[in-house]
Amino acid sequence: xxxxxxxxxxxxxxxxxxxxxxxxxxxxxxxxxxxxxxxxxxxxxxxxxxxxxxxxxxxxxxxxxxxxxxxxxxxxxxxxxxxxxxxxxxxxxxxxxxxxxxxxxxxxxxxxxxxxxxxxxxxxxxxxxxxx
Amino acid sequence: xxxxxxxxxxxxxxxxxxxxxxxxxxxxxxxxxxxxxxxxxxxxxxxxxxxxxxxxxxxxxxxxxxxxxxxxxxxxxxxxxxxxxxxxxxxxxxxxxxxxxxxxxxxxxxxxxxxxxxxxxxxxxxxxxxxxxxxxxxxxxxxxxxxxxxxxxxxxxxxxxxxxxxxxxxxxxxxxxxxxxxxxxxxxxxxxxxxxxxxxxxxxxxxxxxxxxxxxxxxxxxxxxxxxxxxxxxxxxxxxxxxxxxxxxxxxxxxxxxxxxxxxxxxxxxxxxxxxxxxxxxxxxxxxxxxxxxxxxxxxxxxxxxxxxxxxxxxxxxxxxxxxxxxxxxxxxxxxxxxxxxxxxxxxxxxxxxxxxxxxxxxxxxxxxxxxxxxxxxxxxxxxx
Amino acid sequence: xxxxxxxxxxxxxxxxxxxxxxxxxxxxxxxxxxxxxxxxxxxxxxxxxxxxxxxxxxxxxxxxxxxxxxxxxxxxxxxxxxxxxxxxxxxxxxxxxxxxxxxxxxxxxxxxxxxxxxxxxxxxxxxxxxxxxxxxxxxxxxxxxxxxxxxxxxxxxxxxxxxxxxxxxxxxxxxxxxxxxxxxxxxxxxxxxxxxxxxxxxxxxxxxxxxxxxxxxxxxxxxxxxxxxxxxxxxxxxxxxxxxxxxxxxxxxxxxxxxxxxxxxxxxxxxxxxxxxxxxxxxxxxxxxxxxxxxxxxxxxxxxxxxxxxxxxxxxxxxxxxxxxxxxxxxxxxxxxxxxxxxxxxxx
Ligand SMILES: [Zn+2]
Numbered sequence: 001x002x003x004x005x006x007x008x009x010x011x012x013x014x015x016x017x018x019x020x021x022x023x024x025x026x027x028x029x030x031x032x033x034x035x036x037x038x039x040x041x042x043x044x045x046x047x048x049x050x051x052x053x054x055x056x057x058x059x060x061x062x063x064x065x066x067x068x069x070x071x072x073x074x075x076x077x078x079x080x081x082x083x084x085x086x087x088x089x090x091x092x093x094x095x096x097x098x099x100x101x102x103x104x105x106x107x108x109x110x111x112x113x114x115x116x117x118x119x120x121x122x123x124x125x126x127x128x129x130x131x132x
Numbered sequence: 133x134x135x136x137x138x139x140x141x142x143x144x145x146x147x148x149x150x151x152x153x154x155x156x157x158x159x160x161x162x163x164x165x166x167x168x169x170x171x172x173x174x175x176x177x178x179x180x181x182x183x184x185x186x187x188x189x190x191x192x193x194x195x196x197x198x199x200x201x202x203x204x205x206x207x208x209x210x211x212x213x214x215x216x217x218x219x220x221x222x223x224x225x226x227x228x229x230x231x232x233x234x235x236x237x238x239x240x241x242x243x244x245x246x247x248x249x250x251x252x253x254x255x256x257x258x259x260x261x262x263x264x265x266x267x268x269x270x271x272x273x274x275x276x277x278x279x280x281x282x283x284x285x286x287x288x289x290x291x292x293x294x295x296x297x298x299x300x301x302x303x304x305x306x307x308x309x310x311x312x313x314x315x316x317x318x319x320x321x322x323x324x325x326x327x328x329x330x331x332x333x334x335x336x337x338x339x340x341x342x343x344x345x346x347x348x349x350x351x352x353x354x355x356x357x358x359x360x361x362x363x364x365x366x367x368x369x370x371x372x373x374x375x376x377x378x379x380x381x382x383x384x385x386x387x388x389x390x391x392x393x394x395x396x397x398x399x400x401x402x403x404x405x406x407x408x409x410x411x412x413x414x415x416x417x418x419x420x421x422x423x424x425x426x427x428x429x430x431x432x433x434x435x436x437x438x439x440x441x442x443x444x445x446x447x448x449x450x451x452x453x454x455x456x457x458x459x460x461x462x463x464x465x466x467x468x469x470x471x472x473x474x475x476x477x478x479x480x481x482x483x484x485x486x487x488x489x490x491x492x493x494x495x496x497x498x499x500x501x502x503x504x505x506x507x508x509x510x511x512x513x514x515x516x517x
Numbered sequence: 518x519x520x521x522x523x524x525x526x527x528x529x530x531x532x533x534x535x536x537x538x539x540x541x542x543x544x545x546x547x548x549x550x551x552x553x554x555x556x557x558x559x560x561x562x563x564x565x566x567x568x569x570x571x572x573x574x575x576x577x578x579x580x581x582x583x584x585x586x587x588x589x590x591x592x593x594x595x596x597x598x599x600x601x602x603x604x605x606x607x608x609x610x611x612x613x614x615x616x617x618x619x620x621x622x623x624x625x626x627x628x629x630x631x632x633x634x635x636x637x638x639x640x641x642x643x644x645x646x647x648x649x650x651x652x653x654x655x656x657x658x659x660x661x662x663x664x665x666x667x668x669x670x671x672x673x674x675x676x677x678x679x680x681x682x683x684x685x686x687x688x689x690x691x692x693x694x695x696x697x698x699x700x701x702x703x704x705x706x707x708x709x710x711x712x713x714x715x716x717x718x719x720x721x722x723x724x725x726x727x728x729x730x731x732x733x734x735x736x737x738x739x740x741x742x743x744x745x746x747x748x749x750x751x752x753x754x755x756x757x758x759x760x761x762x763x764x765x766x767x768x769x770x771x772x773x774x775x776x777x778x779x780x781x782x783x784x785x786x787x788x789x790x791x792x793x794x795x796x797x798x799x800x801x802x803x804x805x806x807x808x809x810x811x812x813x814x815x816x817x818x819x820x821x822x823x824x825x826x827x828x829x830x831x832x833x834x835x836x837x838x839x840x841x842x843x844x845x846x847x848x849x850x851x852x853x854x855x856x857x858x859x860x861x862x863x864x865x
């Protein structure tokens with residue numbers, strides 16, 4: 001898979017950087033050039049808290065290529081405290097015990113790797129917020 | 133704007149068509165459409181395909197189709213909106229005829245999906261989602277719809293049995309459709325006992341991988357009288373709307389606003405309300421999708437899609453038949469062809485040519501096709517005249 | 518004053534018990550428990566590696582330090598299981614914490630001593646005034662060959678330390694080191710698993726260097742074992758650090774907080790640094806800590822730290838080691854463990 005495509009997203013994937021609209025103060029993740037709320041075009045870079053609640057989720061049993069070894073794994077939509085919603089894997093848990101509303105926190109993990117000889121793509125995943 | 137009529141439809145039996153290439157599929161559907169219309173003099177072609185490049189290595193289908201159809205020099209273009217590509221082709225052809233730019237346009241939808249491995253097909257389909265912020269994380273399309281299903285179940289109390297009935301009902305209809313890929317019945321128990329794909333969705337909640345094509349021929353309504361073979365069917369309304377590409381960016385992911393807005397525009401153009409519609413062909417890529425679409429179209433109130441399905445509202449003999457063709461689930465889902473095939477089915481129904489799956493007193497039909505997780509939707513209103 | 522301004526750790530959630538490994542290889546589990554003082558070990562999740570453990574430990578260290586990421590002048594990651602043979606781990610850590618681009622990074626390797634190497638270099642750089650703050654990390658997802666004695670201990674974990682001149686929680690009083698060329702454990706390029714000299718790893722390797730560094734450090738600082746409140750030795754198993762502690766005249770209350778291997782396994786570059794972190798979790802202000810690492814090949818680094826009042830103020834800004842070690846654990850069967858660790862031969 002494309003190296004530049006991953007490299008370009010490093011601020012989002014590694015640091016959860018988002019764009020806060022200077023006009024309406026809404027935080028957009030990923031950051032955009034035009035604010036979908038107010039049409040504003042100037043933004044301030046902010047770092048998301050990485051803390052939130054599970055809005056909905058699924059357990060992937062039939063995975064896309066490259067994810068097959070990880071099944072079953074959970075992917076969910078997380079409502080962050082910052083008013084942002086994003087999609088990510090939920091790891092470090094038995095996915096069958098997850099419940100919507102669970103408190104989650106972001107961790108830095110491997111998301112994909114291009115086989116054994118390609119690059120490793122790191123990024124955010126979420127884990128149950130149990131203080132470990 | 134001129135009124136537009138459909139004077140020809142062309143389909144084939146869909147399935148895993150190992151012997152047929154993407155060009156064979158296109159030509160076969162088009163020829164069948166010409167035969168249905170009794171005419172092959174066309175001014176222009178619009179091809180809808182989602183991922184011919186990823187799935188067959190062939191882009192430039194807008195060149196391939198006229199060439200192999202024996203229509204060298206005829207202008208052709210390709211449109212793409214993921215699984216909504218087919219109805220985009222019809223909508224584009226409609227605009228061409230309505231505007232007066234062309235007098236006879238072929239709208240063709242195609243997808244050849246079995247030339248690649250299951251993994252590669254999954255990858256191609258996943259390109260309809262947000263690559264960097266959805267697909268990157270290992271989510272699949274069943275997974276995205278499963279998240280909607282879980283939310284719908286938790287918010288409205290929709291049950292597994294209600295979801296299963298969507299599949300079961302569509303298989304009942306599809307078993308009456310000679311073009312269907314899987315023309316056999318499927319019980320609710322079979323659906324509920326099938327393999328888990330992405331909780332809570334199971335294999336039999338999901339539309340299959342299919343090879344297929346479909347074609348329709350559009351002319352000004354004033355010219356349609358020349359085509360005396362069949363009863364006349366017009367496209368009286370066209371609506372199209374979009375939403376966020378990423379599911380998580382929607383304020384209420386259960387609403388399917390693109391579907392609601394497209395339907396609103398199409399019905400307004402036709403001067404109708406949903407109550408005037410006798411049947412609908414909708415995009416049941418997953419069982420939960422049909423339930424949410426019923427709600428978004430206003431056939432039922434939000435949250436009532438599941439119970440209404442179980443009570444038989446949308447069955448062939450119900451008050452509002454949905455997917456008399458068998459839907460994507462039973463008929464198959466060659467993604468770029470689906471939107472065109474929905475139009476074909478509506479035409480069969482409005483002409484009274486749908487055989488055993490004929491909806492009684494079908495005068496006004498609605499087709500709803502969508503791409504991604506509902507980020508694009510096109511709705512057509514068709515009427516028998 | 519130079520010292521540690523923040524410390525943080527990350528231990529994976531997965532564990533495997535020695536019985537589960539012994540069952541597969543037909544060995545005597547009680548012997549490992551008694552003889553080596555090993556009960557279970559941590560196993561990295563399939564989506565964890567030295568990069569992710571380092572970054573998550575670094576977040577915790579930064580939270581306690583109160584130092585802004587952009588003020589980190591250098592990032593050193595010591596490991597024998599860096600994710601890439603060629604490509605620095607440090608740039609990824611620096612990028613993740615937001616320290617790039619005005620930062621120096623290096624990937625260090627010295628078997629189990631690579632973690633304290635970063636601390637050694639970092640403290641000297643800050644002392645020299647070259648940079649204001651250094652992030653030094655010891656992390657490993659070490660591999661023991663299937664059936665080898667190392668398989669019962671090779672574990673995963675990371676400890677990160679911010680070395681600064683302000684916000685100090687443990688002041689560095691002095692350092693020393695002791696090294697010779699001793700081939701007791703190694704891994705050649707392209708080899709998946711390390712090899713070792715069996716009993717040769719004991720007396721002429723571990724004990725000689727740990728004792729050598731400890732004695733040199735005590736002589737240099739003009740101190741004796743009883744002067745210390747705590748001592749942490751590298752812990753390849755639960756037995757060696759206890760033997761060396763007793764031999765040198767240290768008592769159980771001094772080493773018990775830092776002795777993690779019996780339930781963690783040997784986290785290699787993370788081993789003695791994790792022991793230091795666990796000790797900082799318990800220490801009171803004004804206490805003296807002796808840290809002595811060991812890396813095969815071979816050598817030991819020694820450090821004397823004195824805790825400050827600030828330690829109590831920042832301790833709860835990140836998870837304690839015992840919490841990461843003892844809570845929310847998932848036990849693996851050998852098959853799952855073998856799959857996760859890439860020990861199963863598969864089709865290309
Ligand atoms: Zn704004």
